[in-house]
Amino acid sequence: MLQQTQVATVISYYNEWLGRFPDFPALAAASENDVLHAWQGLGYYARARNLRATAIAIMEKHGGTFPRNPESIRDLPGIGRYTANAVATFAFDQPVPIVEANITRVLSRLLDVQTPVDTNAGRQRLWSSAAQLLPRQGAGRHNSALMELGALVCGVRPNCQSCPVKTFCRTTKPTLLPRKKARPTLKVRTEHHGFALRRRRVLLEQSEDRWRGMWILPRLAGRPATGQRLHRSQFPFTHHRITLVVYSHQPPSEKKHSVQRWFPIRELESIPLPSPHRRALDDILSSTPDPVS
DNA sequence: AAAACGTGGAA
DNA sequence: TTTCCAAGTTT
Incomplete structure (x- = not known):
């Protein structure tokens, strides 16, 4: 958790995380979705997947006991030279x-x-x-x-x-x-997404790259020809500054190459969403109680 | 080996 | 407001 993340930020997650996944068997048995949900907002989500993968490796390759020598620790997923040695020495x-x-x-x-x-x-x-x-x-x-x-x-x-x-x-x-x-020069980009609400359900898709495994508003190829602009915000991302624009849209009935699902609004809090998309959804759902069909 | 990977605190 | 950067690792 502490990799590239301030101690104070980690502390706000740490106790809840350990309550949910108190030991290696518990973490190894958890779904990736559960792990991402507990991690949401912390960033660098590969760490969450790696920590789960490490728990599985501890159970399956190390008989449930965390290894003692740095080389073995280093072989665990998501653990490099620093983390391996930090665990070994502390x-x-x-x-x-x-x-x-x-x-x-x-x-x-x-x-x-x-x-x-x-x-x-x-x-x-x-x-x-x-x-x-x-x-x-x-x-x-x-x-x-x-x-x-x-x-x-x-x-x-x-x-x-x-x-x-x-x-x-x-x-x-x-x-x-x-x-x-x-530092590499800051790259500025705009990303367009769609918001569709039907019968109190919101259409989301599972990210396959940046936020792999997490749920985001459906990507649009560009600014849509039709559709009202519902939200605009900016967020930093490594050496990017991304403007997130969300439009109302009517999803096509079929969509290939990306998992899309309709989620009841009540369930949004129980699925992993990256911070910028959660903020956008909060904004849209609060300012327009009953937006476009 | 450069680039990608997130987010929020602090100056 | 912008910039820097934090208990780094992986590809």
């Missing part, structure tokens, strides 16, 4: 390095790393440095301390006065570090 106190956003700030400043950290050379530098700094005993505590330092002192706006390792720090301009590659 759960099992193993002497393996970790490098995430906080430690990237700390090490790049401590060592005055001018190489962009989001390049192979930069990552190599940080990971080998983290490995060298590792103590033989108490690696879990050490790694935790590095992260806390990055979170509480060596943040985006560092508080060097209160830094416990200021005498070792090589940079004189901490706010210029870590360096990163130039």
Whole structure:
């Protein structure tokens, strides 16, 4: 959950998630739809599918017990070098390095790393440095301390006065570090969707790409020739800014290549919808109590 | 190896 | 308002 997501955001999901899926058997037995529903709003939905796949792997390949060594952990779906080592060091106190956003700030400043950290050379530098700094005993505590330092002192706006390792720090301009590659230019796009309501049911389709497995308003090829504009909003998406426009429309009776279903309005809260489409639906359903047939 | 993958908080 | 970015991984 914490991958590329702030701790405070994760906490608002964490307890409910664990209440719903308290252990590996429960998560392994859950449907992908249930998992996506519990995850909705958190983003990066591949994590939800991978976490479920990991639970299944734990049950089927590891006899229900989470593996202890980093290589085995790394083989689980959705777990890369950082997460594997983080679990190994925090759960099992193993002497393996970790490098995430906080430690990237700390090490790049401590060592005055001018190489962009989001390049192979930069990552190599940080990971080998983290490995060298590792103590033989108490690696879990050490790694935790590095992260806390990055979170509480060596943040985006560092508080060097209160830094416990200021005498070792090589940079004189901490706010210029870590360096990163130039961001790709923002791409602006408009996406057109249709809203159809019949007998208190809304037509939705299951996304096959961006929000794979989640339910969205049916895509339209472009601005429809007919149909009233019911909603317009914008949402950011990685390096895109997308304008979402929703029109009233009369769906053709047959539609191939995408799963479409009519959902009673009451059921909308129980199915996984991405945030922009949920907001659009909320907007339309509240402003037009009884829109077009 | 660049690009894709989401969302909301904070400056 | 815009921009940056957060306990990264996969393709």
